[in-house]
Amino acid sequence: QVQLVESGGGLVQFGGSLRLSCAASASIFRLNTMGWYRQAPGKQRELVATITPGESTNYADSVKGRFTISRDNAKNTAYLQMNSLKPEDTAVYYCNTHPYIARFWGQGTQVTVSS
Helix, strand or coil: CCCCCECHHHHHHCCEEEEEEEEHHHHHHHCCCCCEEEECCCCCCCCEEECCCCCCCCECCCCCEEEEEEEEECCCCCEEECCCCHHHHHHEEEEEECCCHHHHHHCCEEEEEEC
């Protein structure tokens, strides 16, 4: 069964840091570009960052220079290191392939940044 399990969210103050993890089934992780997405209340889900199997990365302009995506192919796990967090980063964060596959959406992990 394909699974994506996100973890690492929480409540953090403005300027703080969090590291999110996404544990994935080997069947979808190793050959796919992985992405981190987020959805804030009342807004559409948006793509935050992507990483290819060869570890090329890309970022949304809103997080460039603050967030770092990485992957450990041996552990089938993707990470999102988030620094200099802002209240506007508050959202539920999800991982999925990129492009995403609808049936792969997990529960996500809540990130709340207080001002």
